[in-house]
């Protein structure tokens with residue numbers, strides 16, 4: 384039996400003033416141009432919160448506070464799992480350092496956005512969170 388822990392990809396639902404931050408992927412080709420929640424692979428020895436804060440510093444140049452989970456676990460190939468977390472900004476303005484663009488969306492724009500396919504699993508939860516806030 385394979386007892387290795389699932390490798391996690393953590394993604395950030397950064398919400399500020401009733402809007403969610405989306406980031407536009409540069410690759411791979413099948414995902415390029417689509418919008419995602421910024422984040423990335425958690426490295427061995429990191430907690431998900433530590434790894435996600437690191438990714439957000441690298442990708443957006445911001446300092447963040449990582450909150451609770453949102454939405455379901457999404458299985459990825461190669462024994463990885465994709466999980467979303469609520470995140471708030473502590474310092475800095477999100478800048479597309481590794482994406483082609485970032486933008487803030489309210490619920491109607493989120494529902495109409497060209498999201499990467501895996502992130503569609505979170506759409507109802509994200510819209511509900513935005514509408515609640």
Ligand SMILES: Nc1nc2c([nH]c(=O)n2[C@H]2C[C@H](O)[C@@H](COP(=O)(O)OP(=O)(O)OP(=O)(O)O)O2)c(=O)[nH]1
Nearest residue numbers: 392393394419420421422423424425465499501502
């Ligand atoms: N960051 C992120 N990755 C996502 C999302 N949805 C989704 O399917 N993925 C997939 C794309 C990739 O196959 C995988 C890891 O994404 P990534 O390319 O951001 O990870 P990383 O920065 O650690 O990548 P790298 O060092 O290997 O280049 O997760 C999402 O909302 N955010």
